[in-house]
Amino acid sequence: MRQPHKKRIQVAVSILSEVAKRVNELDRGALVDYLRKTYEKTGLSPIRGKTLPPDIYDKELTTLYVIGKYGLGLAQDYPYMFSKIFYVEENLDMALDLILQGDIEGAREKIKSVSPTGVVDGNMIARLLRIPLTKFILGFMSEDEFTRILHxxxxxxxxxxxxxxxxxxxxxxLKLAEAIYRGEIRSREYKEAFKRALAIRIGFPKTTPSDEYVKAVAEAVFNMSKKELSRVLRVEEEEKDTGEEEDK
Structure with missing residues (x-):
């Protein structure tokens, strides 16, 4: 079975190794630039929706943060690296803990402290949710835990x-695209059943993406071709704007 995140994890580990060696000379901006160049060189794309927002590589630092902290345990060995570079993700991670503890005002203050605008807006909520999303798809969190955080x-x-x-x-x-990539979904009928079952399971039964949206994610994140996607997705040759909002 194809492993959709193996290359992403390998690249992240390599980058984190380099950062640990050069932590005194790197800052967040330099790491974002290094991550972008490394992804372009290795043919990787950030975990994203249909569009490529200008700050997507800054957001993709979440992947390094999650693998570094929850996969390699680097937060204990290199606390300075995390406080210097991954301070956004650290504060958002703490905000998630506060939300689960019922301290909503405390969570709001944590989010505001790293918000470019100083407020809690849609962009910051999307950044907040990117942490548990990344933990889940990389195997550091269960679906039940992720669902609990969503609600x-x-x-x-x-x-x-x-x-x-x-x-x-x-x-x-993203999960549909991943399942198609793995070869777990081989028909349009099973695709529909998978999509609706997942939406019901996580408690948002009416919140499902169109086939055009799934295709865009599959192409961007997993480099899948239109030919292999057309077997299970109903997509037109010339796609129309479905009006679906981005994940930011």
Whole structure:
């Protein structure tokens, strides 16, 4: 079976090894640039939806953070590296813990402390959810834990329910694309059943992505061709804008 995240993990480990050696000379901006160049060289794309926002590589530092902290245990060995470079992810991770503990105001302050605008907005909620999403798809969190966080954030920030639903759609699209890549979905009928079962299981039964959206994610994240995707997805030759919002 194809392993969709093997290369991403290998590249992340290599980058983290380099960062540990050069932590005194690197800052967050330099690492973002290094990550972008490494991805371009190795043919990787950030974990993303249909578009390529300008700050996507800054957001992709979440992958390095998750693998470094939860996969390699580097936060204990290199605390300075995490506080110097991964301070955004550290604060958002702490905000997630506070949300689960019921301290919503404390979580808001943590999010505001690393928000470019100083407020809790859709972009920051998407960044917040990127941490558990990355942990889940890389095997550091169970689906039940991820689902619990989705609902906790949904209830904690009622003004951003639309953002959470948009992220749920992105998550389902990503999992569908991954399942197609692995060869677990071989028919359109099973694709529909998989999509609806996943949406129901995580508690958002009406929040599902279109085939065009899944195709865009599969092409961007897993480099899949239109030919192999057309076997299980209903997509037109010239795709129309479905009006689906991005995960930011």
């Amino acid at each position: 906790a954030v949904y209830n904690a920030f009622p003004e951003e329910k639309k953002t959470v639903k948009s992220y749920v759609k992105f998550f389902i699209g």
